[in-house]
Amino acid sequence: MTTVCRHQLVLLLIAGFVFFTNLGGYALFDEDEPKNAVCGREMFERGDWIVPTFNAQLRTDKPVLIYWLMQISFHLFGVSEFSSRLGSSLLAVGTTLLTYHLGRKLYSPPVGLLAGIILCTSVMFSAVGRSVTPDSVLIFCLTLAFTIYVWTVAQQRGGQFSGISANQEVKRLADLLPKTWLASLAMYSAMGLAILAKGPIGVLLPCTIIGLLLLISQREIELTEGRIFATVGPWWRRSLGSVTQVLRLSRIIEAASAMRVLFGAVVVLTIALPWYLAVGWQTDGVWLQGFLGDHNLARFLKAKEHHSGPVFYYVIAIFWGSLPWSVFLPLSLWTLKNRLEKTNIDHHSDCFVACWAGVWFAFFSYSSTKLPNYVLPMYPALALLTARTLHAWQMSSASQGMISFRHSCRGLSAIGMLLMVSIPIASSFLLPGEEWLLLIGAIPVMGGAFAYAAAERERRSQAIGILSVSAVALAISITGIGLASVGSHQDSPKLAAAARQAAGTMEVQLAAINYFSPNLVFYWKHSVQRLRNPKEMTQFFNENPRGFVVTRSDKLEMLGEQLSSLAEVARHRRFLGNYDLVLLRRSTSVALHNSSTTD
16 A cells, blocks of 8 residues: 555544544534524525525525535435535545645645644634534635645646755746646636635635745746845845835736636636526525625625624634644744745745735734634645644754744643633533533643653654644544533524424424524524514414414513413523523413414
């Protein structure tokens, strides 16, 4: 068996455990999972492949690719938590394998193997890879586009993206671009699918990343040939001069021409435009206006749904999201900076990874609306960066990087101890009975301690192995076990089950007042009517005398005199809340009277 096959089998095994352990064993989590799952289910039930709806209302939040994947899964396995999440999990495994191939073409097979392990065990990626959201779909499509790009250029340069020797310089932009139209077709096709996954960002940012790499490389060519000279003086003047040279208009036009952007636009539009035109036609343009205007441009210019944050928001989000490997990110960024300042055999690979992570980070740092999952498409780049640094440390001399590695291991153990202290405290307030989850924190504590001890004995490969095993254990413990325990406290599945039990064989309606949960729609398996005031509730019960209403226990007095005619069917603690949710119906005598009057 070849090294590449062996590495892929290892990653398939690890990623399979991470993304499929207990995949359907816990309820969907509000808000995004049930919104997407209900949308896919409603399209499936209608046999509609064009118009997304949620709770029988047009949904303009996301394009259609995630819903198509769910419809295929629903046809094969029926509607369930497992089938709703299946597409995301399969593509997360695919992204793990693509990251491996990126790593072996950019650097070496061992770096690719470690990068794949780092990616699929990063906490945020492992969680989103098991979720009913379009993020996993987008990440796969973008990583596929970059893999096609890197693979093609590598084959043109002797098998490696940066060339087979340190003396193999880039002398023209074509050296860093696919030479065949077929390769460009494959790359832009992946970007077209990314537009169907999450919108225009699927082509704008990857083209910017590749274009920036070309602009930087073109400046380096001109510096080498003496056509331009580096700016001298203070650091700010040197930086400003470099940016001015890189972003010169003539260079941008040349790079765009070399990238065949017009051909790329035709490919992307051929793949994505038919559905966008179809959904626009069937909704009289309402979907296009809502998605492109409200959920793209408006989200960038103005914070939506209170999801705002400072410029450094994603520094914090990435640190927690890429645990346990984020403790090595400061060291990885520092070594990347040092490598970029001097010529080495991996120079163009380092530039590409830096452009990938840097462009994505900068774009969303200046977006007004901020969410941790917005920067997930840069996680493969961070995994490659971290893997390159750790592998270099593993192969280096005895003293090089030892202090930084030991500090990182100490930091990992400290984070684990922080989790062991904070989890029981948080659980006592929000999730009574789940204090045992503190044991999850013991994994990074032991992983950091054992890796530190191995490094002290100069067993560097063993130290990396310990970190990898502990990362796999942590990812499975959180996503496969921890989420199942946390999910058992969710209220919507219990309320929906109580309503169905009370209804028996009758077809009844469910409504909500002063409260609404997308999960309630998924587990009720029908639309849930949203009531705005007691008058609408009265009308609802007049039309549906055997119907049910869900409301908050601390809002019961707002129902006024209507409350006296209602009977409590079930009550459950609001998930992660400090109030109860109450399932109400009209008392038997009132319901029978209204029913006979109607008859």
